Amino acid sequence: DRSLRRAVADAKAAYLRDRRGFRPWQPVPGEHLVYDWGEEGPLKVFCAVLAWSRWRFVRFAERQDQATTLALLAECFEQLGGVPGILLTDRMGCLVGGVSANVVVPAPGYVAFAAHYGVRVDFCEAGDPESKGVVEHLVGYAKRDLLVGLGPFDGPDDANLTAVSWCAELNARLHADIRAVPDERLATERTLLGGSPSARPVLGATEPRTVDQLRTVRFRSARYSVPGSVIGR
Secondary structure (H helix, E strand, O other): OHHHHHHHHHHHHHHHHHOOOOOOOOOOOOOEEEEEEEEEOOEEEEEEEEOOOOEEEEEEEOOOOHHHHHHHHHHHHHHHOOEOOEEEEOOOHHHEEEEEOOEEEEOHHHHHHHHHHOOEEEEOOOOOHHHHHHHHHHHHHHHHHHHHHHOOOOOHHHHHHHHHHHHHHHHOOOEOOOOEOHHHHHHHHHHHOEOOOOOOOOOOOOOOOOOOOOOEEEEOOEEEEOOHHHOOO
């Protein structure tokens, strides 16, 4: 008995020494929208959670690329009736332009999208899914209850028709963690969201420039050199 108690004490000490410590996250109203992708068969599932109200948004797509991600974020803003202060996600390849000294450099298209809506972008630490557990749970729940429970679906359009009603039902129910109804909390949080532009950004659009006699083109406040053979074009 004494040897067993000693072994248990050693195991508990090692567990407390090596385990990672967590503190409960107290989200601020109107601040964080946390989003992520999941995959189940041929369908990709996009999930977003407004952290304070726990209002949830789920849609399906065939591709997990930058254009699809930003289009679904824009749709989410329209459903919210405003724009949160910060977008938090993991280091998905379609949104990352590079990493320098463990600091993520957003892709240019993501930067333009954020500037259009006046929102700040943030990324989780590498290999740290716990930092966005609020949406990780939703991804798993959407796979189990929506895709498996209500499927199969004939493509993303068919799945999205069900996802709209599924989210409406989910957001109208009492949330187990916050002991409140997300739709009711959203009505309060919406007053703190930023204003949404009247139109979505045109992703991937180009702006024509004419090369001047200095062999440069001007973009915003900077000039860029180009070959002299294209002067006047």
